[in-house]
Amino acid sequence: MAHRASVATHGGHGGHPGSAAGEHLPGHPGQRTYINIAIILAIITIVEVATYYIEWMADSGVLVPTLIVLSAAKFVTVVGYFMHLKFDDRRLTWIFAVGLVISLAIVISLKILMDVHPIDYALRLLTGGE
């Protein structure tokens, strides 16, 4: 609640009317931080692509989990810092999280359906049936 009051006092963020000219919004990163974050994101991307070409990772089964973790790290960093969810009103995080959770549920449930369906699919392949 204190956070909400703070957000209201500062007009959310984004230089709303009422913000003094040149006012630095409290708790927000500066340009240097944004550039550092971009460098980190670029490094993660390079690691992702490099990981793709390392054969033993694919053979040992760690490639997919590694790529998912790296991708999730990039996702969270962009949402948290560039989209300012880390500093913004907590309710905005909840709104986005609901959409994200439903989206993940769609992907996972359809993936599970696919894991079941191939039995029927394979039957048709084996028998040549329609």
Place this chain on the structure above:
Amino acid sequence: MSTAVATAEAHGGGHGGGAEHSPHPPTSTGIDHRKLLMWGFLASDCMFFGSLIATYLIYRGRAEELVAAGQGSGPLPHEVLDIPYTSVSAFVLLMSSLTMVLALAAVQRGDVRGTRIWLFATATLGSIFLGGQYFEFTSFYKEDGLGLTTNMFGTSFYTLTGFHGAHVTIGVIMLLSLLWVSLRGGLRQEQAINVEIIGLYWHFVDIVWIVIFTLVYLIPYDDDISTISEGAEHAARLLGLS
């Protein structure tokens, strides 16, 4: 609760300057209505792309299996996807997120020139990404023979990446509109919320590509194939064929 609401009302409900100075009415939540709406839209767009990604994940393996069974036609993902090329595209879009947030920081501190430079840079990087996607699509179609209806991989791939490209296109148009408004002197520090809202959309386009790049381009589809193969083995056992 009452303290917070009273504070919000005292400051014009999140607009800071009070109703008499603000072009928009105060909000009961303390959050700008337009910003709230954009976050709601982005949440719904998550579900939209979730459906498209799930469809792609399902169909890419089917295309491979059909080809292996002699019942389908290529080309297949590993035959056409160019990882180094797409990595550069992903990097370009990632850097456009940096220029976007720098544009927001510039407008928030009243730096008009900086705002214009970073908005132009973001729109340019977005256009480069779109140009890369156009080249990729035409290359797949002309050189590899992968059309929208060639096979299930083509259908799901073009649908997923095409819708993302459409989002990027809309984003570039919005960025150029902002730049146009700025050049006409209509984008002052007080209107920073407009840059912030379009920035939210732009960053969302970036995070969707982060997911697509990993799931579509980097993660091999062996898992899907093995799943189908397991299904085939199970079916063969059921039929007494093995």
